[in-house]
Amino acid sequence: MAMALFKASTIPTLIFLLLSCSLIKISETQTPPTPAAGLSYTFYQNTCPRLESIIRQNLQTVFASDIGQAAGLLRLHFHDCFVQGCDGSVLLDGSASGPSEKDAPPNLTLRAQAFVIIENLRRLVHNACGSIVSCSDITAIAARDAVVLSGGPNYSIPLGRRDGLTFATRNVTLANLPPPFANTTVILNSLSQKGFTPTDVVALSGGHTIGISHCTSFTNRLYPSRDPTMDQTFFNNLRITCPTANSTNTTFMDIRSPNVFDNRYYVDLMNRQGLFTSDQDLYTDSRTRSIVTSFAINQTLFYQNFVSAMIKMSQLSVLTGTQGEIRTNCSRRNSNDLFVLPNMENDQEGKLASF
Ligand code: HEM
Numbered sequence: 217m218a219m220a221l222f223k224a225s226t227i228p229t230l231i232f233l234l235l236s237c238s239l240i241k242i243s244e245t246q247t248p249p250t251p252a253a254g255l256s257y258t259f260y261q262n263t264c265p266r267l268e269s270i271i272r273q274n275l276q277t278v279f280a281s282d283i284g285q286a287a288g289l290l291r292l293h294f295h296d297c298f299v300q301g302c303d304g305s306v307l308l309d310g311s312a313s314g315p316s317e318k319d320a321p322p323n324l325t326l327r328a329q330a331f332v333i334i335e336n337l338r339r340l341v342h343n344a345c346g347s348i349v350s351c352s353d354i355t356a357i358a359a360r361d362a363v364v365l366s367g368g369p370n371y372s373i374p375l376g377r378r379d380g381l382t383f384a385t386r387n388v389t390l391a392n393l394p395p396p397f398a399n400t401t402v403i404l405n406s407l408s409q410k411g412f413t414p415t416d417v418v419a420l421s422g423g424h425t426i427g428i429s430h431c432t433s434f435t436n437r438l439y440p441s442r443d444p445t446m447d448q449t450f451f452n453n454l455r456i457t458c459p460t461a462n463s464t465n466t467t468f469m470d471i472r473s474p475n476v477f478d479n480r481y482y483v484d485l486m487n488r489q490g491l492f493t494s495d496q497d498l499y500t501d502s503r504t505r506s507i508v509t510s511f512a513i514n515q516t517l518f519y520q521n522f523v524s525a526m527i528k529m530s531q532l533s534v535l536t537g538t539q540g541e542i543r544t545n546c547s548r549r550n551s552n553d554l555f556v557l558p559n560m561e562n563d564q565e566g567k568l569a570s571f
Pocket of ligand 1: 287290294326327394395396403422423424426427428430431432433494
């Protein structure tokens, strides 16, 4: 049955991969990774025991009316963690010290509603427990719940992050979030600097199994002519969705199951139906091709590696202990009268079209 999803020419590769899946790390029985210093799996056990159930219940209601918000929350956490660490900096509004991370090109396509959902969750949690839970922890839990409530794996995440006092400049934001037109070499190099292996990179890219993209993020593959690594029928349909190179339309990222957190994204790649260069090239490049195939044929393997990479991502450069603060409004630092942003830049030449 599953084989029907794959082209005949790929079957020998599949058989080889089935035999060699064990080469890819992660055993069947997993023990949770050791948390980063200052974080713990039981951080709020005594001080806010209902924290995770408050968030889970609220998001169940939110997603019941719009499951698309799950993708928005997952991406928000990724954009928080990759720029300056998981410190809630992406949530901050701009100030007199400069435009916020939100204003940087890669973040212009974050869903406005994702920020509203996080602030609503903060209010609910702080009402229940007092102002002791950080916006960065709430964002991390919301991203995990986005995965779970879309049908993906459940897992525990270490907690205890504190919120940052600064946001990154436009250029720092751009330097840390690779663009969709990047190839595998660029993506692997960029993510290896944050400690991610090629298997982590392919697993994290599986986040694109839910959500949407604007045409402008992939028109480089449609205009002036078809990227030869793109399936012809997929291309024809995308040209209808995106009739011009600067169309503001959107499309689902995983055509097989756009709202379900499953491994179909990898099946898309094997059928040359990945949306971005950064997605499709994972299957073209010999260093990552076998990892893509192994996830396409084994969803459990994908889930295991995704969870492992997400826990790693959720602990990038976290603030703990007495560092930072617990914000009482996720979009503002508590005392807004000090401007501590070290590096003010005002170069506005980036364009939405690239993201
Ligand atoms: C590896 C490099 C990555 C690149 C180049 C990339 C790029 C992009 C782009 C261009 C979009 C569409 C933006 C738009 O046009 O609206 C997008 C959407 C999305 N990305 Fe990524 N991404 C990457 C990694 C990740 C990771 C690690 C995750 C999470 C684990 C993730 C989760 C998502 C989700 C869920 C969406 C859909 C958001 C929505 O529907 O609102 N991405 N990504």
